[in-house]
Amino acid sequence: WGIPVKKGDQPWPGMEGKVFYVWFDAPIEYIACTAEWADANGKTDADWERWWRTDKGAADVTYYQFMGKDNVPFHTLSFPATILGSGEPWKLVDYLKSFNYLNYDGGQFSTSQGRGVFMDQALSILPSDYWRWWLLSHAPESADSEFTWENFQTSVNKDLADVLGNLVSRVTKFAVSKFGNEVPAGGQFGPLETALIADLGARITDYTRFMAEMEVRKAASELRAIWVIGNEYLQQAAPWSVVKTDPEQAQAIVRIALNLIRIYAILSSPFIPDASATMMKAVGSDDWTWPSDVHAAIRTLQPGHGFEVPENLFRKITDEERADWQSRFSGVRT
Incomplete structure (x- = not known):
């Protein structure tokens, strides 16, 4: 379905049977929704045009x-x-990042067949950070x-619970038990600490570059490696x-x-923002300056x-839960 392709109101040879699909004009809503936001919040046209019109401030906008x-x-x-055909100075995209398809457990997601786990169901099972990290x-x-549910379980249990969550729990509990609820003052950094700082600096540089280049999987892998070096140091x-x-x-x-x-x-906040907020609260800081x-x-x-000692950041997924979810979301949605 769609709007037939014509030259004006006349048939267009070679375009017989062709239609303009909804996506032909749907992206205009990117601009329109910003104008709607301004209207709904008592803003002026200048408040939204500043983001979209290069003659009204959008020349400094980076558009992804x-x-x-x-x-x-x-x-x-x-x-x-x-946009170009309008003859008006609208901001064009600077970077476009596309993704391939995400399949489900040997096949495709299907809303009609209820095959797959969908957002409302996912969030009723586990908090959003678990899903954000895997995706x-x-x-x-x-x-x-x-x-696959097996891969999801492994990723949650090993990456989130064992690597990151375990470090946060071990450090805070040990610190409180031996030195109380304040950062201790004794001792000096030695060779191990010097090596950790150097390794951390190099990896943060790589992580920052991957994020800037929108290499999402590489960034996630580097973030996990940063968690690992903390465990190795301990x-x-x-x-x-x-x-x-x-x-x-x-x-x-x-x-x-x-x-x-x-x-x-700080480093984890783009991937697991809720856990990041919990970690920051635990160490009593609100300084999110990039390190x-x-x-x-x-x-x-x-x-x-x-x-303070926070609640466990992540819980592990049991084999029984994995089997139950795999069965529950394999067919007709109820």
């Missing part, structure tokens, strides 16, 4: 579009042609990707052993680990700064 691969032609051909870390960028530094022989040095280890949690909160300067960031929480 994200979409499935089947919508690329409408956003690279017909919509720009409409972004498995984004179908270079090829189609497939959601395993090597072993504050639970050091505290028995050198409690001053154990304090230095705990101090850098608590600052790591704050850094992880480009790791040497400064790792010292942001000074001795005497208060913190």
Whole structure:
């Protein structure tokens, strides 16, 4: 269905049976919805035109579009042609990021057959961060990707619960049990800490670059690697052993680990914003400055700064739950 393609009101040879599909003019709503926002909130035309008209302030706007691969032609051909054809100074897209298809457990998602887990159902099972992490870390960028319950369980349990959640829990609980609810002051950073800071700085540089280049899966992989080096540092530094022989040095280890949690909160916020907010609240900070300067960031929480032990960031998915969900969302939706 659609609007027949003609030259004016006359038939167009070669275009017989062709129609303008809804996406031909649907992108105009990107502009219209901004105007609607202004109207609904008592704003002036200047408030929305500043984002869309280059003669009214939009020359400094960087405009990104994200979409499935089947919508690329409408956003690279017909919509720009409409904008250019108007003869008016509308802002054109700067970067367009398209994705391949996400399939479901050996087949395709199907709303008519109820095959797949849909947003309302997903959020009734687990909070949004669980789904955000899996979807972004498995984004179908270079090829189609497939959601399976086994992979989802593994990703949640290993990445979120074991790597990130376990670090936050171990550090805060150990710190409180040995030194109380304030960042301890003792000890000095040594070779292990120097190596950690160098590794962290290099990885944050790569992570930032992947984010800027919209390489979502690479960014997620780098973020996980950043979580891992924190765990590796703790395993090597072993504050639970050091505290028995050198409690001053154990304090230095705990101090850098608590600052790591704050850094992880900032870096993780594009992927798991709710967990990031929980981490930041736990370390008693509202400073979301991007940690480009790791040497400064790792010292942001000074001795005497208060913190608390948060609830577990992520719970593990059991085999029984996985089997139940796999069965429940394999066919007709109820």
